[in-house]
Amino acid sequence: MSERLSAAFAKNRAALVTFVTCGDPSAEQTPAVLDALVEAGADVIELGMPFTDPMADGPAIQAGGIRALTNGMTLRKTLAIAADFRNRHPETPLILMGYLNPLLSYGDGFAADAVKAGVDGCIIVDLPPEEDEELGPAFRKAGLHFIRLATPTTDEDRLPAVLNGASGFLYYVSVAGVTGTASAATADVGAAVARIKRETDLPVAVGFGIRTPEQAAAIARVADGVVVGSAIVDLVGENPSDPAPAVFKYVQSLSEAVKSAT
């Protein structure tokens, strides 16, 4: 497996993980948006694979997905954009995030093709450990990290099942809800992260509902990574003709907050 992810989490501070939807608002603009994320200080990039029925996502990421699909984004084009990113940025870890059906539709070659495109791992929202055999063995064979999600409903009895087969990092979903809506109390997040870290050596990144530099700094103090998605996707939606500058400015403010959070 690639070492890019472990390197990104090995710094002496929390990693900033940023999400954008591939092809939002169009395939032509995604490379510039990705470059802006890296230049602004993002440590890990999550690239969303748009899907017609994103049942765990709130309005912002739903809208981003619709913009991307309307403008013709596909999984094949997403992999091409990933490969292109990897050529420009050999060091920055790149994660694909989305739903299972487009991957099933792509077929057995997905894991190998993703690795070839320089992708480090995947988060598949609707593939719980119970259905791991759908992709897990293929991912491990190809050397693609399978990044699992833990949530406030994942109790201690269940956590080992979630961790079994997980690699790269663990994504802690800090609120029971969809993306981009409610925010969790930092104290609750800290307790949950501590509980998870007793069971695993994987880095734990926390996401859902983090919007402001202050929130990012607070989470950075209690977790190994801070994930911001909907707020960036909103900025892309508000600046459709040239989203990169607004994204750069905002992510820079997050990065500074995370770096100074000690």
Place this chain on the structure above:
Amino acid sequence: MTTKSLRAGPDERGHFGQFGGRYVAETLMPLILELEREYRRAQADPEFEREFHHLLHHYVGRPSPLYFAERMTDAIGGAKIYLKRDELNHTGAHKINNCIGQILLARRMGKTRIIAETGAGQHGVATATVCARFGLPCTVFMGAEDMRRQQPNVFRMKLLGADVRGVTSGRGTLKDAMNEALRDWVANVADTYYLIGTSAGPHPYPELVRDFQSVIGKEAREQIQSMEGKLPDMLVAAIGGGSNAIGLFHPFLDDASVRMIGVEAAGKGLDGREHAASLTGGRPGVLHGNKTYLLQDEDGQITEGHSISAGLDYPGIGPEHSWLHEIGRIDYRSATDQQALDAFQFLCRTEGIIPALEPAHALHVVRDIAEGMTKDQIIIANLCGRGDKDIFTVADALGVEL
């Protein structure tokens, strides 16, 4: 070696062959595992069974009649046609059978708020009904486009005290309503029960909805044996998600002499994209928590179904049907909007029964096959809903202004 029963599924992981399963976000996984545990406890509890049947009898009005459609039989001139009259149930469709079962489960689990999705509004009305009956707050998600098409059912739900939320995401139809219900459930995990309306979704929903709807087939089996002294030759039912069909078919699956036809909505024709025939025009994929046949494009994006019947207008189908299709136990066919409209009018005039547009699809296939069968053969068709809700749609299709 004995032949394995076709009624034994799903396996302990909720799979029917390669179909079914539990493809949900981690937040929901503990909830559906708890639902499964509670359902197993309920199955082992005679009191649950007693209460379910008590309500089906006294509140829903079961058993529904098995009616010999004599004039329809004569008009076609072939097999004897029986109609399972589930349109006579309280609320006018088979949907209430499942709602009674699930509301009892929700109460056992101590849930205090019910959510549901609805397409045509029949499941929404049935859910609002049982929520009123048990004094539980009810939120129904309904596509904005469906709300426009089904105003009377929207008003019924409101009369029954439900909060009807219009869904504008996607195209504002049933699949989008289901997405929105899942999003609500993820955000309200502690107190909320999701009362799914068809035999689809993550395990154990396809199993428990089938079990509650199987009252249709169990009754029909007893009724036909007492009326005719033998089993039927053919069962026919319409399929959207497939709950009325699996309810009729399941008790007969091991009776090799009983043939079965499930009828999907061919909309404006299977050659185009405006249909809702997942088995005929789709391929396996994962949506709404289960693996099943889906209407999708070459990139795995879900496409919208179309049918004149809002209740069949769903791009997927229950996973057990996908399995029964693949093993060849059930024959799946389709009927177009026009064929359903013709069968709708035919039943009105031959039997004095206004069917819903959903079973009108099944009646088209009955008309098609009965003629080629002999007079001593028997067909049972599931008349799963009444047509009051559809009169505006039908008037519109016939060019009549009301």
